[in-house]
Structures are given as C-alpha cells and as structure tokens.
Amino acid sequence: MGSEGPKAVVINVTGFKKFQGVPENPTETIVNNLKAFVESKGLLPVGVTLGSCTVLETAGHGALPVLYNTMEAGIAKSNEQVVWLHLGVNSGATKFAIERQAVNEAAFRCPDELGWKPQQAQIVPEDGGTSNIRKTCCSVEAIHKFLKKKGYDATISDDAGRFVCNYVYYQSLRFAEQNGHKSLFVHVPLFSRIDGETQMRFAVALLEAIGATC
Numbered sequence: 611m612g613s614e615g616p617k618a619v620v621i622n623v624t625g626f627k628k629f630q631g632v633p634e635n636p637t638e639t640i641v642n643n644l645k646a647f648v649e650s651k652g653l654l655p656v657g658v659t660l661g662s663c664t665v666l667e668t669a670g671h672g673a674l675p676v677l678y679n680t681m682e683a684g685i686a687k688s689n690e691q692v693v694w695l696h697l698g699v700n701s702g703a704t705k706f707a708i709e710r711q712a713v714n715e716a717a718f719r720c721p722d723e724l725g726w727k728p729q730q731a732q733i734v735p736e737d738g739g740t741s742n743i744r745k746t747c748c749s750v751e752a753i754h755k756f757l758k759k760k761g762y763d764a765t766i767s768d769d770a771g772r773f774v775c776n777y778v779y780y781q782s783l784r785f786a787e788q789n790g791h792k793s794l795f796v797h798v799p800l801f802s803r804i805d806g807e808t809q810m811r812f813a814v815a816l817l818e819a820i821g822a823t824c
Contacts, residue, residue, distance in 0.1 A: 625696075696782060704803050706765070708764060710746060796816060
C-alpha cells in the first residue's frame with residue numbers, strides 16, 4: 611500500500627468587532643483584509659490554504675451562531691487538516707500572545723456587546739466546573755519559535771482571560787476535538803502599539819507557522 615502523503619492544511623480565521631473600550635478592533639481589520647493581502651503577496655507555502663475569514667460579534671452568545679455555522683461549513687475532507695485560528699485584541703499588550711488553553715469560565719469584566727455580563731459561569735456545563743481546561747493540540751512552542759525566527763515579538767500565554775476571547779476559544783477547542791480539527795487563539799496588540807502593516811505580515815507568518823507545524 612502506498613503512502614497517502616501529508617494532508618493539506620486549511621486555516622480558517624476569525625476576528626472580532628468593536629467592544630467597550632476598543633472602538634476599532636484591529637482583528638476586524640486584519641481578518642477583513644487577510645485574503646487580499648495573502649493573494650497580493652503570494653506568501654503562503656505549498657499545501658497551506660487560507661479558508662474562511664469571519665468577523666464575530668464581541669459577545670458570548672452572540673458570537674456562537676456565526677462561529678458554529680462557519681465551523682460546520684468547514685468540516686474537513688479526508689485529505690485535509692482543518693485549523694481554526696482565532697484572533698483577539700489585548701488592549702494592554704505590547705506583543706503578540708499565543709494562547710495555550712482556555713478555561714470553562716465566563717467572568718466578564720464588563721458587559722459584552724449584547725449586554726451579557728456573566729460571573730463565574732460555566733461555558734459548557736456538561737464539561738464540569740469552571741476550573742476545567744481545554745488545551746490546543748497545535749504545537750505552541752514550535753509556532754512560537756517560528757515566529758521569533760521571523761523577528762516577531764511573541765510570547766506564550768496560559769491565560770486567555772475570562773472575557774469573550776476565552777469564551778469563543780473554549781467553544782472552538784471543544785468543537786475541534788469533536789471533529790478532528792485543531793484550534794488556536796492568538797492575542798494581538800492595538801495598532802497604536804504595533805502598526806497595521808506589521809500585524810498583517812505577522813498574520814501571514816502565523817499562517818505559515820501553523821502550516822509548518824501541523
């Protein structure tokens with residue numbers, strides 16, 4: 611019997627709209643422009659494809675219908691490795707942060723864009739208590755090393771917060787595990803900390819890193 615060879619990697623990307631304190635979310639700009647940027651630069655390696663690019667409401671329940679519809683539409687073919695890459699902004703950050711895990715707890719510091727402000731709530735009750743953790747099966751260390759070699763100031767984080775970013779990441783990790791996909795969340799700074807062009811190039815380097823390490 612012959613070898614099937616490596617699977618093609620399809621990376622679907624999401625970002626978020628504005629939310630309290632962040633009237634212009636850089637991840638909305640990145641995601642909306644990513645396809646055109648990738649096509650104009652021709653930067654992705656062979657075997658790596660940019661799939662859907664979706665902007666979500668910065669709201670727990672409000673993000674889920676679009677998130678799940680997008681994910682269900684991206685069910686893998688037998689010869690594809692599907693990766694869900696979620697981008698969120700950390701307004702206080704000065705560098706990029708690769709998030710290793712999400713926690714089964716929603717404890718929003720302020721209401722989301724639909725006015726929901728849960729406190730110590732289970733994101734998925736059937737998963738158990740709020741201390742339950744889901745970890746990405748992406749090689750965080752290898753991705754981090756790849757990005758550092760490219761010259762990007764990135765770090766590895768074990769705390770994605772307890773706001774909408776963590777909420778979406780936890781749901782995505784659960785879906786990915788159930789469907790044989792992979793999921794990763796990366797926090798980016800505001801454009802006032804790292805300019806838009808650099809962040810677009812970082813996003814492409816991130817796609818490359820995921821493709822190289824899956």
